[in-house]
Every structure is written in structure tokens, then in C-alpha cells.
Amino acid sequence: MxxxxxxxxxxxxxxxxxxxxAFTARVVRLESSAAVRLTTGDGRVTAWAPTxxxxxxxRSVAGTLDPAEPVTAYASSLLTALAVDRxxxxxxxxxxxxxxxxxxxTGWTRVDDVPAGALDGLAERGLALAREHAGPMGPPASLMDQTVLTVTPPGGQGRPVSVPMRVLFAMSGMGFLGSPPEGAADGAAGEAAGEGPLVRVSVSGSWTRLDARYGAVVRRRTMSLPLSVAG
Structure with missing residues (x-):
């Protein structure tokens, strides 16, 4: 065979x-040894990466994988292939x-849209605090897990969604909130008339997703196995 x-x-x-x-280059900049998971469907390839x-x-782009099965590659190797192999x-x-x-x-429910500029400002202030309080292992976990934004569905229908600082750090580090990465095209999040870019906040089960113009950040809202249960 x-x-x-x-x-x-x-x-x-x-x-x-x-x-x-551009997406892969940002991943490598954050973590040189990171892997990228590529999945495909409906004429698009979606790249996933840890941070x-x-x-x-x-980030999703128009394309296909042959065979149409998920592939995991080193981000650095993928970046080289995209740059060299034309x-x-x-x-x-x-x-x-x-x-x-x-x-x-599937199964995502939109909570609300938030101005990208507001999130960028929160991320900048968080980075200043991180530089001030960082230790040998980096910023303290208490800062990373601090809730910096609570998004409530319009009309108060539904549960509020808390966004921790670590999500904004990832969005800022990937260039999702500021100027577009070189060569990037517009993404899923829209832009209201007369306003700046918006970030869409969605939930699905225990997951939270923030979609900006140039990519999205996804995080679990709850742990699969709680360490303790209140009585």
C-alpha cells in the first residue's frame, strides 16, 4: 500500500x-515554537493557534486542504512555506x-458589539500595569484573570459575559485591535456607519469568542473539572 x-x-x-x-507571523512572534492547526470546510481554511x-x-481564509482533513504544523514552518513556496x-x-x-x-449566540478602540485602550492600560508588576514568570495571574470588561446583551436579556485581561492581551499581541497586519483583508466583524471597527462578542456553551476585523480570540468560560463546588 x-x-x-x-x-x-x-x-x-x-x-x-x-x-x-500575516496571522502566522504574529503567532510566531508571540511563541516561536507554537503549532498551527488547519481545518477546512465550505471552501475556507481556518487556522487555530495557542498563545x-x-x-x-x-483566522479563516478562502482555500482548501487536500486531503480535507485537519493538519497541524509548526507555525514557523508554515510561515516559511507561505513566504517561500509560491x-x-x-x-x-x-x-x-x-x-x-x-x-x-456552530451554535454561537451574539451577545453584543464593542468598539475595537475601547478594547485597545483597555489593553494598553493593562500592558502598562503588566510592565509595572511583572515578575520573573511574567505578569501575575491575578492581573491576567482580572475582568476588564463585562458585556451585557441588549435589553438585559441573557447572562452578562466577563472578558479577562488575558483575552485583550492576546488580541493586542496578534494585532487584531490596532492597525491591520500587512496583507490582511477585512474579517468578520463589521463597522457601523460613522463609527470605528467593532468587535463581536459571542458565546457557545462554556466558550466565549471575540471576533475583530483581522481575527478572533476564543476562550473557555468555565473549567471542565471544577476544583471545588460551593455547598
Whole structure:
């Protein structure tokens, strides 16, 4: 039996290639040894990556995987392939381990939209605090887990969603809130008439997702196995 060949990544056009490359470059900048998980469906390829902030970041571009199965590659190898291999089909590189749980593809409920500029300001203030209080292991967990934003559905219908500082750090570090990464195209979050970019806050089960123009951050809201249960 002939062993299957390497997976091939096909992107719709150079803009989509540059978009995925910009996302991957940001991942490598945050964590040089990070892996990227590629999934495909409905004519799109979605990239997932862990961050040092214990949240996942993701970006979807037009393209396909052949075969149409999830592939995990080192972010650095994928970045090199996207930059060097200009062929129509790209080899993502050597396989890497993936242990992260991915959120569901469907079942998301929009909570509300938040101005990206407001989140950018909160992230900047948080970074200033992190630099002031960082120790040998980086910013304290108390700062990372501090709730910096509570999003309530319009009309108060539904449970409020708390957004911790670590989510904003990830969004800022990936360039999702500020200027667009080089070569990036517009993403899912919209822009109201006369207003700046918006970040859509959605929930699905125990997951929270923040979609900005150039990518999204996803985080579990509850632990799978609580350490204690209040009586």
C-alpha cells in the first residue's frame, strides 16, 4: 500500500496567502515554537493557534486542504512555506502535536458589539500595569484573570459575559485591535456607519469568542473539572 503524501494547502489568491502569512507571523512572534492547526470546510481554511495567554487565536481564509482533513504544523514552518513556496499548492511543513480543545463550529449566540478602540485602550492600560508588576514568570495571574470588561446583551436579556485581561492581551499581541497586519483583508466583524471597527462578542456553551476585523480570540468560560463546588 502506498503511503499517503503530505497534505497540500491551496489558497484562493495571493491576498489570502498574505493574510494567512500575516496571522502566522504574529503567532510566531508571540511563541516561536507554537503549532498551527488547519481545518477546512465550505471552501475556507481556518487556522487555530495557542498563545502564551492561555487563549486560542483563529483566522479563516478562502482555500482548501487536500486531503480535507485537519493538519497541524509548526507555525514557523508554515510561515516559511507561505513566504517561500509560491506554488499553487503549499506543503504546510512537518507535522506537530496538538493537544488543545477546539470550540464548536456552530451554535454561537451574539451577545453584543464593542468598539475595537475601547478594547485597545483597555489593553494598553493593562500592558502598562503588566510592565509595572511583572515578575520573573511574567505578569501575575491575578492581573491576567482580572475582568476588564463585562458585556451585557441588549435589553438585559441573557447572562452578562466577563472578558479577562488575558483575552485583550492576546488580541493586542496578534494585532487584531490596532492597525491591520500587512496583507490582511477585512474579517468578520463589521463597522457601523460613522463609527470605528467593532468587535463581536459571542458565546457557545462554556466558550466565549471575540471576533475583530483581522481575527478572533476564543476562550473557555468555565473549567471542565471544577476544583471545588460551593455547598
Amino acid at each position: 502506498t503511503a499517503p503524501g503530505p497534505a497540500r494547502l491551496r489558497l484562493a489568491d495571493p491576498t489570502e496567502r498574505d493574510d494567512l502569512g 502564551p495567554f492561555d487563549v486560542l487565536v483563529t 506554488a499553487e499548492a503549499v506543503d504546510p511543513g512537518p507535522g506537530a502535536a496538538w493537544a488543545e480543545e477546539l470550540p464548536p463550529e
